[in-house]
Amino acid sequence: MSTPELLRPVAADVRDTTEIGRYLRWLDEHRGLRFDAYPGLHRWSVEDLEGFWSSIREYFGVCTHSPAERVLGGREMPGAQWFPGATLNYAEHAVGLARGDHHDARPADEVAVVAYSQTREPVELTWAQLRDQVARARAGLQRLGVGRGDRVVAYLPNIPETVVAFLATAGLGAVWASCAPEFGARSVLDRFAQVEPRVLLTVSGYRYGAKDVDRRAEVAEIRAGLPTVERVVHVPYGPDDLPDTVGWDELLAEPGELLFDAVPFAHPLCVLFSSGTTGRPKAIVHGHGGILLEHLKNHGLSWDLRPGDRILWFSTTAWMMWNALVSGLLVGASVVLVDGNPMYPDLAWQWRLAEQTGATLMGASPGFLMACRKQGLTPAKDHDLSRIRQIGAAGSPLPAEGYHWVREQFGADVLLNVGSGGTDVCTGIVQGGPLQPVWAGEISGPCLGVAAEAFDEKGDPLVDELGELVITAPMPSMPVGFWGDRDGSRYREAYFAEYPGIWRHGDWIRFSATGSCSVAGRSDATLNRGGVRLGTAEFYRVVEELPEVEDSLVVHLEDPAGGNGELLLYVALRDGVELDDDLRRAIAGSLRSALSPRHVPDSITTVPAVPRNRTGKKLELPVKKILRGARVEDVASRDVLADPTSLDAFLAQAAARSRS
Structure with a gap:
C-alpha cells in the first residue's frame, strides 16, 4: 500500500510543552526508563503491563485507601484482576x-x-x-x-x-x-x-x-x-x-x-x-x-x-x-x-x-x-x-x-x-x-x-x-x-x-507497517463481495465527496450459493437533485476509478435520509436485516435513531422485494 501523506510530524518541543513530555521525564527520573519515540513507549506499555499501569497510578497521584496486593493479580481474559486489595x-x-x-x-x-x-x-x-x-x-x-x-x-x-x-x-x-x-x-x-x-x-x-x-x-x-x-x-x-x-x-x-x-x-x-x-x-x-x-x-x-x-x-x-x-x-x-x-x-x-x-x-x-x-x-x-x-x-x-x-x-x-x-x-x-x-x-x-x-x-x-x-x-x-x-x-x-x-x-x-491504522467500519457490516471483504468507510469517502450527495449507506446481501450477492447503495441527495441515469453513472464511475470495479454497486437508490443513531453512526446492519425480512422492532428501536422515520424507505423496499 502507498504511504499516506504526513500532515504533522512530532513537534520538536513535545517533551517540554506537553503532559506526555512531562511523563517521559518522570519515567526517566523515577523508573530509569528512557523512550525516544512513541513506538518504544507503546511497546513497553503493552509488554510490561504491571510497570506501565503502576506508573500511571503513581504519576497521576491516584489515592488508594488500602494498598493493592499487586498490580495484576491475573492477566487471563476475561477475568483479569487489576490492583486486588486496593x-x-x-x-x-x-x-x-x-x-x-x-x-x-x-x-x-x-x-x-x-x-x-x-x-x-x-x-x-x-x-x-x-x-x-x-x-x-x-x-x-x-x-x-x-x-x-x-x-x-x-x-x-x-x-x-x-x-x-x-x-x-x-x-x-x-x-x-x-x-x-x-x-x-x-x-x-x-x-x-x-x-x-x-x-x-x-x-x-x-x-x-x-x-x-x-x-x-x-x-x-x-x-x-x-x-x-x-x-x-x-x-x-x-x-x-x-x-x-x-x-x-x-x-x-x-x-x-x-x-x-x-x-x-x-x-x-x-x-x-x-x-x-x-x-x-x-x-x-x-x-x-x-x-x-x-x-x-x-x-x-x-x-x-x-x-x-x-x-x-x-x-x-x-x-x-x-x-x-x-x-x-x-x-x-x-x-x-x-x-x-x-x-x-x-x-x-x-x-x-x-x-x-x-x-x-x-x-x-x-x-x-x-x-x-x-x-x-x-x-x-x-x-x-x-x-x-x-x-x-x-x-x-x-x-x-x-x-x-x-x-x-x-x-x-x-x-x-x-x-x-x-x-x-x-x-x-x-x-x-x-x-x-x-x-x-x-x-x-x-x-x-x-x-x-x-x-x-x-x-x-x-x-x-x-x-x-x-x-x-x-x-x-x-x-x-x-x-x-x-x-x-x-x-x-x-x-x-x-x-x-x-x-x-x-x-x-x-x-500499516508504520503503526498507523484505518477503521473500515463494523466487521459485522463488512461487505463480502465474492470472497473479498470490503470496508464500508471507503465507499462513503468517495460517494459523499460528490456535490450532489448529502449522505450514503451501503449494504451487501450475500448469496447463500457463494456468488457475488447484491451490493446495494443508498444515497440521500441535496435539495433539488434527482437521481437520474447520469448521476448513477457518475457515482458508479467514481467508485470504479477511485476504488475498483468490485466496488461498483448493483443498484443505486435514493432515500430521504440515511439511518443513524444519535451518536452519528450509520446503521448498516439493521438495514441489512430489514432487507432480509426482519421486523424493525427486532433490529432497532426508533427511539435511538437521529431521525425516527429513516428506516421507513427500507421497510418499503423490503416489502417490494418480498412481492417480486
Missing part, C-alpha cells in the same frame, strides 16, 4: 480531593463546569460550588435511602445537575446509569429496567433548537415501568413541575460532608448501554478503578489536558463520550456541557461556543467536520480559537479530505487527534497524541496500554490488510461484566467467542 473512589479524584494528586492546582474560585443550552441561560460552577453541590446531593441521596450498590438512574440532559448527581452517586458507592431525555420510554425501559434502580432523576422537558419538547408523558411511562423505583427527583429544566417528586432544590437543601466511600478497584461505577440498534442493549458495567486509571492516562497523555485547560465535546448523556467529558475533571481541566441541537441556529454554533468558553480541546464528530468543510466554513478565521491545541474526532471514520480541511483552517500547531474506541471500554483503542505523527486519512496508532492488532479468521496477525480489531492483553477499563449476567456467558460470547482469550472488538481495521 480501595479508592472515582468521585474523590474528580472533585480534586484525592491525596497526593499532582494535579491538585484547582483554586476554589476557578470555574470547573460551564454549561450552555437552548433551554436556559449559561451556568457556571466553580470548584468550590461543585464540591458543595456534590456534598449536598450525596446527603440528599442518603436521605432517600441510597447506599453502596444501589442504582441511581437519570433521564437527564447534559447539564451541571447531571454531573453533580453522578459524582454524588459515585461518592456513595452507588451505581449510576443515564439516558438522554430525547430517548422514548421504551428505549429507556429497555435499559433502566435491567439494573432495577432505586432512585430516578428526571426533567419534564427541554428545548431543542427552537422547539419545546414536553417529556411528562414519557416520564410517567418510565415510572410505571420501573417498579423498583422508590423516589423520583425532578430537576427543573422544562415545563411545569412533576407530581409526586422530590425537587432538586429539596435534594440539595441541607449541607453535607464531602465524603467518599472507599470501594474495591472493580466496584461498579456506572452502567453504560450499547446502542440498541442490533438488539437489546447490553448493560456494560465499568468499575471505579478501571475508568479512573484509563481516563487519567487518556486525558493527560493523549488529549494533553492539564489544570487551566477546558474541554468542549458535544455529547448526550447516553453516549460514553459524556463519561469521558466529565472525566476532564480528573486532570484538573474544566468541562463545557452542551445541550440542545448542535446545529442550531447554524453549523457554526459549536465554533462560537469554543470561542466563548476558551476551549483548549474541542471534540467533534467526523460528520460535523465534513459538513463544515462542505459548507465552506472558516472557523479559525471567523472566531478567536487561539486557545485550541487539539481537535478530537471520534464516532466514525474521517476521510483524508477532513484532515486536510482541519490543517488548512488551523495550521500545523493544532493537533488533529482522530480516534476510535467504544462504549465497551469507555475510551479510545486507537488514536493520536502529541508524541505521534498525523497522517492524512489515518489514525496515528494504538493507544498506550492497548495491545491492538488486526487478526484474520485463523487468529493470525495482519499488516497492511483488513482484519478484525482485537486486543491481545487486558486493560483496566475492560468491563467488570454485564449487569445480570451471573455466569458471565453473555460477556464471553460478546467479546471472546471468536478468539478464546483474545478480545474481539467488532471493528474492521487495517494497520
Whole structure:
C-alpha cells in the first residue's frame, strides 16, 4: 500500500510543552526508563503491563485507601484482576480531593463546569460550588435511602445537575446509569429496567433548537415501568413541575460532608448501554478503578489536558463520550456541557461556543467536520480559537479530505487527534497524541496500554490488510461484566467467542507497517463481495465527496450459493437533485476509478435520509436485516435513531422485494 501523506510530524518541543513530555521525564527520573519515540513507549506499555499501569497510578497521584496486593493479580481474559486489595473512589479524584494528586492546582474560585443550552441561560460552577453541590446531593441521596450498590438512574440532559448527581452517586458507592431525555420510554425501559434502580432523576422537558419538547408523558411511562423505583427527583429544566417528586432544590437543601466511600478497584461505577440498534442493549458495567486509571492516562497523555485547560465535546448523556467529558475533571481541566441541537441556529454554533468558553480541546464528530468543510466554513478565521491545541474526532471514520480541511483552517500547531474506541471500554483503542505523527486519512496508532492488532479468521496477525480489531492483553477499563449476567456467558460470547482469550472488538481495521491504522467500519457490516471483504468507510469517502450527495449507506446481501450477492447503495441527495441515469453513472464511475470495479454497486437508490443513531453512526446492519425480512422492532428501536422515520424507505423496499 502507498504511504499516506504526513500532515504533522512530532513537534520538536513535545517533551517540554506537553503532559506526555512531562511523563517521559518522570519515567526517566523515577523508573530509569528512557523512550525516544512513541513506538518504544507503546511497546513497553503493552509488554510490561504491571510497570506501565503502576506508573500511571503513581504519576497521576491516584489515592488508594488500602494498598493493592499487586498490580495484576491475573492477566487471563476475561477475568483479569487489576490492583486486588486496593480501595479508592472515582468521585474523590474528580472533585480534586484525592491525596497526593499532582494535579491538585484547582483554586476554589476557578470555574470547573460551564454549561450552555437552548433551554436556559449559561451556568457556571466553580470548584468550590461543585464540591458543595456534590456534598449536598450525596446527603440528599442518603436521605432517600441510597447506599453502596444501589442504582441511581437519570433521564437527564447534559447539564451541571447531571454531573453533580453522578459524582454524588459515585461518592456513595452507588451505581449510576443515564439516558438522554430525547430517548422514548421504551428505549429507556429497555435499559433502566435491567439494573432495577432505586432512585430516578428526571426533567419534564427541554428545548431543542427552537422547539419545546414536553417529556411528562414519557416520564410517567418510565415510572410505571420501573417498579423498583422508590423516589423520583425532578430537576427543573422544562415545563411545569412533576407530581409526586422530590425537587432538586429539596435534594440539595441541607449541607453535607464531602465524603467518599472507599470501594474495591472493580466496584461498579456506572452502567453504560450499547446502542440498541442490533438488539437489546447490553448493560456494560465499568468499575471505579478501571475508568479512573484509563481516563487519567487518556486525558493527560493523549488529549494533553492539564489544570487551566477546558474541554468542549458535544455529547448526550447516553453516549460514553459524556463519561469521558466529565472525566476532564480528573486532570484538573474544566468541562463545557452542551445541550440542545448542535446545529442550531447554524453549523457554526459549536465554533462560537469554543470561542466563548476558551476551549483548549474541542471534540467533534467526523460528520460535523465534513459538513463544515462542505459548507465552506472558516472557523479559525471567523472566531478567536487561539486557545485550541487539539481537535478530537471520534464516532466514525474521517476521510483524508477532513484532515486536510482541519490543517488548512488551523495550521500545523493544532493537533488533529482522530480516534476510535467504544462504549465497551469507555475510551479510545486507537488514536493520536502529541508524541505521534498525523497522517492524512489515518489514525496515528494504538493507544498506550492497548495491545491492538488486526487478526484474520485463523487468529493470525495482519499488516497492511483488513482484519478484525482485537486486543491481545487486558486493560483496566475492560468491563467488570454485564449487569445480570451471573455466569458471565453473555460477556464471553460478546467479546471472546471468536478468539478464546483474545478480545474481539467488532471493528474492521487495517494497520500499516508504520503503526498507523484505518477503521473500515463494523466487521459485522463488512461487505463480502465474492470472497473479498470490503470496508464500508471507503465507499462513503468517495460517494459523499460528490456535490450532489448529502449522505450514503451501503449494504451487501450475500448469496447463500457463494456468488457475488447484491451490493446495494443508498444515497440521500441535496435539495433539488434527482437521481437520474447520469448521476448513477457518475457515482458508479467514481467508485470504479477511485476504488475498483468490485466496488461498483448493483443498484443505486435514493432515500430521504440515511439511518443513524444519535451518536452519528450509520446503521448498516439493521438495514441489512430489514432487507432480509426482519421486523424493525427486532433490529432497532426508533427511539435511538437521529431521525425516527429513516428506516421507513427500507421497510418499503423490503416489502417490494418480498412481492417480486
